Amino acid sequence: MTKDVIALTPRMPDTWALLAGLYAGGPDLDVTATADGAVIQLCGHGGRPVVSVEAPVLVQVPGEIARLLGTEAAAAVDTPVWWTETRASTAVPEAERLAGSVVGRLTALLGGASWPPGATALDVVPVTSGLAAVPAPSDALPAVDVVTDSTAVVLADRRVIPLTAWLSDVLRTTANTNRALQIVTPPHAQLSLLTRMALSGAPNRWVVQDTDCGYYDGLSGAVLRWQEGTFAPARTQSGAAHVARAFSRVTASKERQLTVSFRTRYDADDDLLLGRSLETAWQLLTGAPPVGWGTAEPVNLPWSTRQLTDLARSRVPEPTLLTAVGHPDRPAIANARITRTTAGVEEDITLTLGYGPGETVPLDAVEALAAALVAQHSLTTMLTTVRPARRDLAVPSHFESPPVPVAFTLGADAVADTTLTHARRPPLPLRPVQLGPSTHPALHYVLGDGTNAETWSTLDVLTQHLKAATEPV
Incomplete structure (x- = not known):
C-alpha cells in the first residue's frame, strides 16, 4: 500500500524547514517539482519518484482533522493548522521510512503532530534498492x-x-x-x-x-x-x-442520510453572489450556515460567498467545482458545480446530512426549503431523498441501501414550459403544492416519507409525464 504520512504543524513549513525535511534522503536523491510546483518529489537518479511532498494547506475549518484522520489526531493539534502531506512509493522498500523522516523533521522544527502516530523519525534514510537503474516512464503520474x-x-x-x-x-x-x-x-x-x-x-x-x-x-x-x-x-x-x-x-443500523440535490439559475450580473442558495439550504436544515469551503479535501477555508464567487469568476468559461462542510455537531457535506451558460449562471448542488438513531430527519423542513429556493434563488429543480447510511457520511466497503425519494420540486420557469395545467395533473394519486406567486408558480410534489422504495416508480411516472409536455410532437 502507498503510505501517506501527514505533518500537522502550527507554523507554515518555510523553505528552510522543507529543505531540512527533503534532506532526509541524503545527498544522493534528486528533487523535482510537478503540478506547477504544488508537489515536490524526491527521486532516484533515473527520475522515478520515491516520496512526494504536497504544498502545505492551512486548514481553518473545525472538524476537518477529526473527519478525515480521526479524533486522536484532532486532539493533538489546534485549528488552524498547516497540513503537509507526503506520499511514499510502494516500488521502493525504504520509501515509507523516508516519508516518515521528512514529516518527523518538519514537526521537530515547527511543532505540532504527525499522522499516523509513530510513523515519524529523524534519521537519514538512504535509498539503496537500485531504483536509479529503473527509468521513469514518460507518462508517469505523480505517486x-x-x-x-x-x-x-x-x-x-x-x-x-x-x-x-x-x-x-x-x-x-x-x-x-x-x-x-x-x-x-x-x-x-x-x-x-x-x-x-x-x-x-x-x-x-x-x-x-x-x-x-x-x-x-x-x-x-x-x-x-x-x-x-x-x-x-x-x-x-x-x-x-x-x-x-x-x-x-451488513449490520442493521438506524443511522440515516438526507440528501437534497437542486439546480438554480441566475442572470449573469456583476452583483451576483454565488453560494447563497446553498447557504439558505444549510440554514433551513441545520439552523446554521456552512462553516467551510474549498476545492478539495481537507476543506480549508472559512465559509465566504464572496471568495467562492471570485474564484468562479476567475475560472470562466471553465466550470468551478466546490466543496462545503458544516459544523461537526451536524455532519453535512455538499458539492457544487458552477457553470456559465447562455442562459446565465447555473449552480448544481448536492447537500447530504447525517443523522443518528435518536435524531429526527427534518422532512418537515423540505417544503419550506423548496419555497425559499423558489422565492430567492430561481430554483429549476430539486430532488430530496433519504436512505439508511452512516451518520458521519463516510462510505464503507459493504452494501448500503439506495436512497428513497421523498419529494420533487419543479421550478417556476420549468412549470411554465410544461404548462401549469399539465404539471398539476400527473397520472398519480398525488397533487402538488403550489409555491410562489400564482402568476408564475412552482410546484412541489410530496412522494413519500423515505421508507418505500416503490416511490422510485412514482418519480419515474412523474418525470415522464412532465417531460412529455415539452417534447416536440
Whole structure:
C-alpha cells in the first residue's frame, strides 16, 4: 500500500524547514517539482519518484482533522493548522521510512503532530534498492503506483480516502489520457463522500482487498480480477459476475442520510453572489450556515460567498467545482458545480446530512426549503431523498441501501414550459403544492416519507409525464 504520512504543524513549513525535511534522503536523491510546483518529489537518479511532498494547506475549518484522520489526531493539534502531506512509493522498500523522516523533521522544527502516530523519525534514510537503474516512464503520474495503457492504480491505506488536490489532479489526468482510476484499499478503509462520487462513474473503480475472494468492487460488490492491465469483474462460465460475501455482510443500523440535490439559475450580473442558495439550504436544515469551503479535501477555508464567487469568476468559461462542510455537531457535506451558460449562471448542488438513531430527519423542513429556493434563488429543480447510511457520511466497503425519494420540486420557469395545467395533473394519486406567486408558480410534489422504495416508480411516472409536455410532437 502507498503510505501517506501527514505533518500537522502550527507554523507554515518555510523553505528552510522543507529543505531540512527533503534532506532526509541524503545527498544522493534528486528533487523535482510537478503540478506547477504544488508537489515536490524526491527521486532516484533515473527520475522515478520515491516520496512526494504536497504544498502545505492551512486548514481553518473545525472538524476537518477529526473527519478525515480521526479524533486522536484532532486532539493533538489546534485549528488552524498547516497540513503537509507526503506520499511514499510502494516500488521502493525504504520509501515509507523516508516519508516518515521528512514529516518527523518538519514537526521537530515547527511543532505540532504527525499522522499516523509513530510513523515519524529523524534519521537519514538512504535509498539503496537500485531504483536509479529503473527509468521513469514518460507518462508517469505523480505517486501513482501502477500505470498501464488503460488504468492508473493507486494503493492507499488510511482511515478515510479523501478527495485531495493530488487525487483530483490524478482524476483529471487519467480522464485526459483515456485511463481509468482504480484505488486499491484494505477492507477497513472508507471513502469520503466526495471520493465516492468521483469514483461512481465508469471506468473508475474502488478495489477492496479481501482474504476470501481476493478483490471486490467496494461500491457494487462484484468480485474482481486483474485482467489485461486493469481490475475487472470475474465472470462465471455463463458470463455472470458474482458478489463478494464481505460486501453482503451488513449490520442493521438506524443511522440515516438526507440528501437534497437542486439546480438554480441566475442572470449573469456583476452583483451576483454565488453560494447563497446553498447557504439558505444549510440554514433551513441545520439552523446554521456552512462553516467551510474549498476545492478539495481537507476543506480549508472559512465559509465566504464572496471568495467562492471570485474564484468562479476567475475560472470562466471553465466550470468551478466546490466543496462545503458544516459544523461537526451536524455532519453535512455538499458539492457544487458552477457553470456559465447562455442562459446565465447555473449552480448544481448536492447537500447530504447525517443523522443518528435518536435524531429526527427534518422532512418537515423540505417544503419550506423548496419555497425559499423558489422565492430567492430561481430554483429549476430539486430532488430530496433519504436512505439508511452512516451518520458521519463516510462510505464503507459493504452494501448500503439506495436512497428513497421523498419529494420533487419543479421550478417556476420549468412549470411554465410544461404548462401549469399539465404539471398539476400527473397520472398519480398525488397533487402538488403550489409555491410562489400564482402568476408564475412552482410546484412541489410530496412522494413519500423515505421508507418505500416503490416511490422510485412514482418519480419515474412523474418525470415522464412532465417531460412529455415539452417534447416536440
